[in-house]
Amino acid sequence: MKNVKIAPSILSADFAKMGEEVESLERSGADVVHCDVMDGVFVNNITFGLKMVEDIRKRTSLPLDCHLMIVEPEKYVERFAKAGADIITVHYEACKENLAEVLKLIKSTGVKCGAVINPGTPVSAIKDVIPLCDMVLVMSVFPGFGGQKFIPSALDKLREIRATIDELGLPIDLEIDGGVNFENVSEIISAGANVIVAGSAVFNAEDRAEAIKRLKM
Numbered sequence: 061m062k063n064v065k066i067a068p069s070i071l072s073a074d075f076a077k078m079g080e081e082v083e084s085l086e087r088s089g090a091d092v093v094h095c096d097v098m099d100g101v102f103v104n105n106i107t108f109g110l111k112m113v114e115d116i117r118k119r120t121s122l123p124l125d126c127h128l129m130i131v132e133p134e135k136y137v138e139r140f141a142k143a144g145a146d147i148i149t150v151h152y153e154a155c156k157e158n159l160a161e162v163l164k165l166i167k168s169t170g171v172k173c174g175a176v177i178n179p180g181t182p183v184s185a186i187k188d189v190i191p192l193c194d195m196v197l198v199m200s201v202f203p204g205f206g207g208q209k210f211i212p213s214a215l216d217k218l219r220e221i222r223a224t225i226d227e228l229g230l231p232i233d234l235e236i237d238g239g240v241n242f243e244n245v246s247e248i249i250s251a252g253a254n255v256i257v258a259g260s261a262v263f264n265a266e267d268r269a270e271a272i273k274r275l276k277m
């Protein structure tokens with residue numbers, strides 16, 4: 061078994077009892093809590109912001125992986141770090157030529173940083189900044205909603221990025237997000253992902269601990 065981390069996305073949680081939901085994830089063996097922050101501008105949905113991250117921080121010792129699907133993420137980086145994020149990931153599509161700068165800004169706040177690419181963006185868009193990243197996130201759905209179908213072209217991107225990471229010899233994590241299920245997870249891991257985001261696969265399961273265990277196999 062490879063060293064794979066499961067990062068349940070709280071987008072699929074019951075927002076009216078988020079504290080309990082996060083505690084349940086920790087009890088169920090989750091390795092990371094994936095926090096999907098959406099602003100209704102960068103994506104067509106609105107979730108939550110700083111206060112939610114701050115309050116979740118008090119309920120778990122698991123690392124908080126804040127996936128910012130917002131425009132001008134640089135405006136909020138410092139406040140998400142202060143709210144308790146352990147890693148902040150920002151989209152190439154939101155930062156474009158400023159991506160390297162935004163990644164450095166995240167690092168300067170003392171938290172880990174990551175670059176994200178949407179399904180329509182090639183790996184070449186972020187190739188130069190991979191050495192600056194603690195994690196690279198490949199979207200395998202168009203961001204905005206949980207429960208979508210996995211887009212298979214993400215597998216080639218994983219292979220390409222994994223090869224680059226191996227060449228660099230740096231301890232950079234490779235995360236996949238969107239449409240992961242019990243059927244496709246082994247292919248995703250074989251393609252090089254070691255951090256697996258799963259929203260519906262974990263939250264729709266009757267037994268979350270069992271679901272997390274199955275995703276790791």
Ligand code: DX5
Nearest residue numbers: 203204206207238239259260
């Ligand atoms: C999509 C989010 C994902 C999503 C994953 O915009 O970034 O984290 O919630 O949910 P599933 O696993 O259901 O595709």
Ligand code: ZN
Nearest residue numbers: 069096127237
């Ligand atoms: Zn996400």
